Amino acid sequence: MDILEVNWLAIVLAALCGFLVGGIWYGPVMGKKWLGAVGLSEDEVNSGNMALIYGGAFILSLVSSAMLAHLFFRLGQPPFHVKMMMSTGIALTFIIPAIGTNYLFSRKSKTLFFIDAGYWLLFYIAMGLVHAWLS
Template identity: 30%
Template sequence: MPEIQINYLAVIIAVVANFILGFIWYTPLFGRIWAKEMGFDPDEKPPGSVMARGMIFMVIGNFFLAYVFAHNIAVWDPETWGLGPSEMSNIANIASAAFFTWLGFFLPVDLGAVAWEKKSWKLFGINTSYHFLSLVVVAAILIYM
């Protein structure tokens, strides 16, 4: 059984980067459209306690995503199994890890929101694009560090 090495500094940096990406994505870039598609008033600001709770949950979720993703990337690395270096470039490894994780775990949930929760395709596009970009950013940090 191989010993999985997790770079905790990379995980923490990925958590912070993903938090910043989420803020940019859901505030200046798509915040108003996202709020409208969710049925919220884009001009209404939530109370500070609601924002604080949301940010805490986001950091916890980002940690789980980065930690588990680091584990999965390590498991698929041939060096973890003592088979020598991977023949994939870092870019190919990032793209593969992000794409297949998004395709198998995020896209189905995002499609389910359209099918069962009656969310719009516009909201689907905003959310699933964020999920994919988030995975690319986190994978890049985990693989390059």
């Protein structure tokens, strides 16, 4: 694949949408429950290096978005519904089982698992929507 053949606008916008989903999910929707599930206070969370945390998270979102773009490109730009099935399926069959396995061994709570699993499902749905519309 030639690096110029992918839709870079779709990659960046999809990453931004996934990032926005995280801001909403871990903010007003699940923020307080998430804080309780991870055992942190708002002050503890806010004391972190926010530029590093948010910058790193966005770069990782770009990596995920670029991989989706690459996958869709290699498959000949499948139709909208196939892109949605694939992006949702990646979350349901790769991402969520992987974090579930980690949470089982690290003995993290079911509450935290469902909060994080819900986020990753919405993250990949949002990115899939952007890629499906723009590519």
